[in-house]
Amino acid sequence: MDDTATLAASGLVIQLPEADSADWHWWRLDDGRIGDEGFGDPPAADGRVLALVPSARCPVRIEPRPDLPRAQAQAAARLRAEARPQPGALVPHAVAAAQGDALLVAVTDRASMDGWLARLAAKGFEYR
Helix, strand or coil: CCHHHHHHHCEEEEECCCCCCCCCEEEEEECCEEEEEEECCCCCCCCCEEEECCHHHCCEEEEECCCCCHHHHHHHHHHHHHHCCCHHHCCEEEEEEEECCEEEEEEEEHHHHHHHHHHHHHCCCCCC
């Protein structure tokens, strides 16, 4: 079973709020079902953690997938997205995932991404 399937079965999901001062929404997945959930500080994780960033600050575009191996198509899409000029001279941060014949490309600014990672680290959730 891959990591994605493992998280779908069990783990901790954290939804980061749009405002830095707002509470986090979190819930546990146990055997594919939502278990405990709440607002505020999430409990300690005993497995995988998925952090969801605010969709208003990280829009997702759907692009056609080029005729390349999956990893190369994803890397090329991420590099293209990061090379595009951003409003307000923001430095972009992008991720890409392949889904069938499409690429899903999410772009936010690097300062926001760094801030979210710092907030997660302050609560004991380290990115690896």
